[in-house]
Amino acid sequence: MSRLEQVRARLVEEHIEALLVTDLLNLRYLANFTGTTGVAVITQTEAYFITDFRYMQQASHQAVGYTIRENKQPIFAEVADLISELDLKTIAIEADHMTVSTYLAIKELFKAKIIETRGLVENIRQVKEDSEIEIIKEACEITDQSFDHILKYIKVGMTEIQVANELERFLKDKGASGMSFDTIVASGYRSAMPHGRASEKIIEEGDIITLDYGCYYKGYASDMTRTIAIGSIDPKLEEIYHIVLEAHEEVNRHTKAGMTGKEIDALARDYIESKGYGQYFGHSTGHGLGLNVHELPAVSFKNPDGVVKENMVITNEPGIYIEGLGGVRIENDLVVTTDGVIELNKSPKNLIII
Secondary structure (H helix, E strand, C coil): CCHHHHHHHHHHHHCCCEEEECCHHHHHHHHCCCCCCCEEEEECCCEEEEECHHHHHHHHHHCCCCEEEECCCCHHHHHHHHHHHHCCCEEEEEHHHCCHHHHHHHHHHCCCEEEEECCHHHHHHCECCHHHHHHHHHHHHHHHHHHHHHHHHCCCCCEHHHHHHHHHHHHHHCCCCEECCCCEEEEHHHHHCCCCECCCCECCCCCEEEEEECEEECCEECCEEEEEECCCCCHHHHHHHHHHHHHHHHHHHHCCCCCEHHHHHHHHHHHHHHCCCHHHCCCCCEEECCCCCCEEEEECCCCCCCECCCCEEEEECCEEEECCCEEEECEEEEEEECCEEEECCCCCCCCCEC
């Protein structure tokens, strides 16, 4: 079933005549559109793509199967005209991707009843097609190459920002269009900050360094974390490292399709708790990965009902963080199968000491 057919099936199930797609990632997913201005109106039988003069040629090449309309008036006024032409009585919106001011405006413009939906397209996006998995694999491959490169680059006396900039330069040189999030380089005491973005802190002998980064490649994200050491580190950090690594491997060994996000999360969380460090692991074990670096499904203790299915791509990233000492996180991207997982990252996970 095509992506459009899946959306239409949902519309039929929900007794909705049409869906207004405004999120740019969902527009890319459903219409291959990579511009910055446009909306789609998908009915149970037809599909329309509306954009302005700047993107008309682009949309005509990318949004195959859509009727392309140019908005010479405000874009939602054009949508209102289309609703009237099609005599639509109901139209769904993506409630998570619309401001209150836009919602109030379209309530005045649209004659159809507005139905607020959440995650309609995002839920379809969770299960990846083979072509999507192949692109994510390629994004992970250049992420691996950048890790090998940065190990040869990092030196005592550099700042975290210097390291982050070199990672980003290398990835873009290899074809990445950009970083999938702000690069995390957290050294020494700052490694206890799970999201310690690169700072002016100078890397010192005896530091443990968390490197959490990823890139966008052909529209899809990668996300990898490695923790390395500069010279001899505190024995307590070495102990923590091996606990986190074993928790990470517990997830790899036992995860398979049919488990809930909470069940997968428990594989890492229960092991860390058994070693006495449960209070120092406060975030989720992972998240979905695709057109967005953080998307469904949630691999979390907060997700007891969401079932992970075959060909979903998730991250596996347990960590332990102790203020004043430091922290460790290890992360790979995984493809879920019926009887296990496939790790997309190949970078070594043993404790590397530079």
